[in-house]
Amino acid sequence: MVQEWRLPSCGFNMNLYNDPAKCLPSLEDYDKCRRALTNVKFSFCVTDLPPIHFIERCEKDLCRCEDDEECMCEIVSAYAQMCQDTLNTDIMWRSDDFCPRNMCLFDNNGCRQRCTPPGICSCEPGFELGADGKSCIVQITEFV
Numbered sequence: 001m002v003q004e005w006r007l008p009s010c011g012f013n014m015n016l017y018n019d020p021a022k023c024l025p026s027l028e029d030y031d032k033c034r035r036a037l038t039n040v041k042f043s044f045c046v047t048d049l050p051p052i053h054f055i056e057r058c059e060k061d062l063c064r065c066e067d068d069e070e071c072m073c074e075i076v077s078a079y080a081q082m083c084q085d086t087l088n089t090d091i092m093w094r095s096d097d098f099c100p101r102n103m104c105l106f107d108n109n110g111c112r113q114r115c116t117p118p119g120i121c122s123c124e125p126g127f128e129l130g131a132d133g134k135s136c137i138v139q140i141t142e143f144v
Contacts (some may be wrong), residue, residue: 023063032068033058036076041093045083054079073099110134 037051037058045051058075065071080093094101103109103119111121112135123129123136130137 023060025059025063029062030055030059032062032072033075036072036098037079039093041091042079042083044087044089045079045091048086049079049083051079069099112136 033055037054038046042051054075058072061071061075062068076093076099080091084091093099100118102117104111104115104117108115109119109121111119112130113124113127114122116122121129121134126139127136128139129135
C-alpha cells in the first residue's frame with residue numbers, strides 16, 4: 001500500500017499517485033531517497049532510527065507519485081518527525097531550496113486572499129497585492 005509508513009497525523013493526497021501496477025522503481029528514485037534520508041541533518045537519527053525502510057518505501061512511492069518533490073518532502077517529513085520523537089529534539093531539516101515549509105497551512109501565511117505554497121500571497125482578479133505583500137487592494141484602471 002502506498003504510504004504505509006505515514007504517521008496518523010499526516011495528511012495524504014491519493015490523487016498524487018499513479019497505479020502501482022504500472023510502476024517499476026528505478027535506481028534514480030532509490031538514489032534520491034537515499035540522499036535525502038541520509039543527509040547530514042539526520043546523522044543523529046540513523047543509529048536509533050535506521051532509514052533503510054523509509055528509503056525502500058520512498059523509492060516505491062516516488063515511482064508511483066506524479067509530483068516527486070511533494071512526495072519526497074512528505075516522506076522526509078515523516079522520517080524527520082519520527083526522528084524528532086525518538087530523540088526528543090527538533091531537527092532543522094527544511095531549507096528554502098529543500099522542502100520549504102508550506103506557510104499557507106498556518107493562517108494562510110497572513111495572505112488576505114490567496115496563498116500558494118510555500119507561502120506566496122496573490123490576489124483575485126480585479127485586485128493587486130498591497131505594499132505589505134499580504135493585503136489586496138482594488139485595482140484602479142485609468143481611463144484615457
